[in-house]
Each structure stands twice: as C-alpha cells, then as structure tokens.
Amino acid sequence: MIPRVAASGLSHGARAAARAGGCLQIVGCTGAGILTEEEWVLDSPGAAALVLGGDMQLTLTPHTSLSDEDTVLSLCTPAGLSADWLDIPAKRFGAVSGDLFGHGPFTVWSGARVVESGRVDAIIQGVASVIAASQGVRALTSPIEVAEVQDHDIKRLGNYPALSVLVKSLPPQVREMERVPLHLIMGGVTIGDPETAIREGRYRLNHIVAANLRDQSITLSQRPARGDRLFWAMRDALTAERDMRACIAHSAQEFGDHTPDFALLFPCIGRGPQFFGNRDRDMDALRARYPGVPIVGMYGNGELGPLDGANHLFQYSTVLGLFRQTLPRVQS
Template identity: 25%
Template structure:
C-alpha cells in the first residue's frame, strides 16, 4: 500500500504534565497505527504556560515528531470539543510523505531592517521553492504582526499565511511559543509547507452586510470623513433607520465596516469584504474612526455580527469543500470572542465543521487575533475563524 498522508488529533483535560502528555500520546498513537510524525501542533491552556518546556519535551519524547510547533492559548480546540476554561492541551499531528516542512523563527529584532528588506526577510523566513502555505504563531505583545504580514504579502506574494496570536496571558512575557526544543516568550514561530500538499484556507468573518455600499469620498489614515459626499454618521443613521428591531438590538455588540476586497467588483455581498471595527464617532463632524487605514475611492459597507450570521457564514464558506475529497486534517484558529461568548451553546465552530465536513482530524485554539488571507492577501483579523484543510496534492481536486 502506498505511503499516504494521514492526520490524527487529540485533546486532554488532565492537569499534570506527565498524565496529559501520556494521554495525548496514547490517543495519537492509536490513530496513527505506527506511522511516523512529520509535524505536530500543540496548543496549551495557560495552566501549562510556565511548564511549556516540560510539555514540549514530553510530547517530543513520546511521539518524536520531526517538527513540533505550538503556543499557549486562552482556550483550546480539539477534534470534537472546545475547552474555553480550565487545564487542557489540544494536539494535531500528521504523517506527510513527500511534503517539505521548513520551520522558522522570527525573534524580536530591529523589525524595520527585517521587514523592509527582501533579502533580510527571506533569510529570517527560509522557505522552499513553490511554498504552498505558511503557518505562523506569534506573541501579540512583541510582534508588529500587520507589518510582518505585509512583508509576507510583498516577498512571498500569493502564498497564504494562516495562524493566530498566542492568548491567555494578560501581559508581555507570559505567553509561550514552541518550536521543537525552543521555547520563546516573544517573537513568532512557524513552518512553511511545500511539495505534495494541497491546502484550502477558509476565513469566516462571521458577519452580514446591512444597508448599501458607499464610496469613501474623503479619508485620512483610519478616519473616514465622507461617504458619497455625506458625513459617515449621517449614513449610519440612514442605515439604522432601515433596520428591524432585532438587528438594531445587535448594534450593542458594535458596528462593523467592510472594505471591498476587489475594488473593481460590481456586485458585492457577504464574503466580499475585509471586516474592521468602527472604533469611534465624532458627533460634531460626523467622521468615524475604523480599525484600518482607509483610502479615498474605496467601496465600503456596514456590517453586523451575531451567532446566526457567524454560523451561516462559516457553513457557506465550508460547503464548497464537499465537491472535493474529504480533507485529511485541519488546523483551526478561532477568535477568543467566539466560543460561548458568541454562541449560546458550547463547541460552536468545531461542531459545525464536523457537521459539514464529517470526521476530520482537527485541533486549534482561541486566538488574540487570527491570521488568514482575504482576496489573495494576508491580514490580521478579529472575531474570525481561520481554518486550513490539508489534502495530498495528487488527489485533492
């Protein structure tokens, strides 16, 4: 029988290092049936943050993955459940024949020098020819992640980057990033994929548009001064006036604005926007501040987010996968504002993924910011579920 791509995933709520790593290893071994592990991703609740070195050592000793990557997380996601509080570790591992894996570290450094120079960035992020995917885990306190993603977009154009910001620690220096036997409290770690692997990235922003599309007629940095020649506050009032009672109630969760991904697309709908928060309003001028730099001439539309929209959006993004061979494995990077903070039931995202895709080996974590591509460029998101699905290239589509 030919050597085939195979994934396994596990989760444990054991609170001692030895018991937790032993439990995870036993689950993975059972699913892998003796196959060697080329890659393992481990996500640790804050309970294990101070002992991350011992956890990594235990997993490496028990499973011998060629590359071990991971980080601490406010909550972790296993193949069937999401553990948002309490001790837990989630693990996903893969046997990846004919796949090239090249790990990398981005230490805290003179970021300007690293990010502005193609040679310096490629020296820091060494990637094989025809790289198909980067997975990156970063510390939110020490990494200018939007600038880092800008460098990926410039120097590794069209290659998707997916991952998340480590979470669960309220101050700098408390998060742990794992790469083999290295444990970092700052910077970023990751791995590049090339070779016989097909990746499909699903980025579900969990929103729906309201009102109509407007053109930005005046903007300065992250402040929109005019929409179609009218103050944005007036436009918001016009949109809100057309909403039903239930949608108006959702405004307490915050108003969002979407930037059109393709400025030349004539008809825009759900999934055609990069979603950002409306951060503030100047009642005198009617200007609004948003969570991104805005340019004159952009098409924008206001959005709302709720549990129903989040489920509908994720299901809509997943459904096209049913036309292809089932994925062998998946990594999920979900916002720490999702879970039971969004849904009225536990295991919201992972249960929907299993409902649509079936029994897929999956693990992930609740992030302090999610990384994923929209419209061919990589961005940092909030309130998003970023999912990557793996298949062997030779049998994918």
C-alpha cells in the first residue's frame, strides 16, 4: 500500500516488490496515507507491506469463483467500484483507493502489474478471521419514520418538517454557530429492529447535500424511502474512539482466547489523525489491545465490509480484520 505516486513509479515499485518476494502473489493500491503498528504516514511518500509465509497464503481469484464462505480482501479505485462487483455472496473486506484531494491517480495492482479494471480480489488462505466495522457517529435523535419524501428530499420526519427535527436535535453550541457544519451531520437509516439498530451498528449513513429553508426539507446524497427509520447523527471524535474500542472488544470476544497473527486496518481519510487531533486513536486502541501484533493498512476513499449480511461501502468509518493462522489438517 503506497500513498499517491506517479503510475510509472508505481509499476516499478510493484515489480521491485515481486522481485524481492520472489513471487507474483502480490496485491496493493495507492492511498491517501498508510499505517503500520509502528507509524502512520499522511504527508510524505511511503510504502507499507505485509509478508505472509508458511501455511498463510494469498490467492488471487476472480470474484465469479467465490463462495459465501470466503472472506475476500478487496481493493478498488473509485471508477472500479460497482454494485455488481460489491454485491456477491462472499464477504468483502478492504478499501477504495484515494488521496488527500480526491484528484487521483487511483491505482490498484496485482502481481507486478497495474490492474486496468481498477479492482483486485484475493483470498488469504490458511487463516481464521473476524471482520468488523466501526461507524462511530453520535446519535442526535432516536430513529424516526420518514413520512414524506420527494426525490432526494426528506420533507417530513414523523409529524414534523425534517429540517425542524434536525435543528432541534443539534447540541446548543452547534445550533448557535453562524453556519451549521452540515459536513459533520448525516442521517442514519436503520436496518432491522430500529430499537437496537444504533447500539448494534446496524445502520447506513446518508450524507446531507443541502438544507432547504424554504420548505424545511433536507436533501440527502442517496434517495430516501418513505417508511425508512432515520436518525440524525453527527461525527464526533470521542464517540468514534469509544465505538472503535467496543468494536475491538467485540471482535476479540469472537476470536476467543486467540491472539491474531496480524491485523488489517482500513480507516477513512476523514477519520484519520487529522480527525482525532494528530493521533490515530483507532490504531492506538488496536495496539493497546494487541501489543506487538503486526498491523498494516491505508487511509482510503471508502471502506468495504459486511453489514447485516451484505457487503457495504462505508464512509467516515474504520474496517478491521483480525487474522490468525489455522493448523493444517493432518492427513490420515
């Protein structure tokens, strides 16, 4: 994983990695930044690599040959991301290539070559894994039924205008600002039982495009549906930190008494050190729980992981994968 570089330099780097490793089972991508258990890099060139050995192997495979029992390391560019590619029975886990400014070039590679399709699938064999995501937003309301919509606009939540509900839910210090920071506020659409959806992380975030004073509606990035249960939420560093710790604790519980052999961590560039005040609190929490465990990852333009049994493109989130080597089967 490499911060944004020229495509020619990336090709040379991929070939150098293949020569150094003595194999072509190599996947990677460019990112806004990289991280390991020792350091993160956002503002200068760098590279991070994880080398697997023994019975842990990387297998490149087309997504058409995957089953619902597979967990697939998935890397793609914004142009390579599509609903058909994302929506498969296998569990996807990974990130979308990105940079600090969103201009590109965005690149993924497999073996010693840049992949023109902009997407790579790989299975890590010989491991058991736990995949989890931390969305970590601060809920400002409980889930409310979407009562009236028009295209991408929410007109009414329950019996009240959507904008009125949002304004009343804002913390006093935010409500009194000259300009409300809409880039920090979003709607959360619950999945399944709305009573427990927020606590259990079963929701997808829908970002605000505009607040319309004339009709008190709110325009969202994704078309809302009448009958959805939506809560207003706000990005908050303290809430995100707490949610990540809970995510790690839940993942560790699923792992039982085992310590992972390595971890992959994919935070959004909008939830990196700049969000947490020049510290990567997500990585700090993971290192505190598993000191000495190798960690590698990148800050991307979107995070891929399972949500309520389906593959999902997360935003402003962190996706975590814990992996440990499984014992090879003894032939009788």
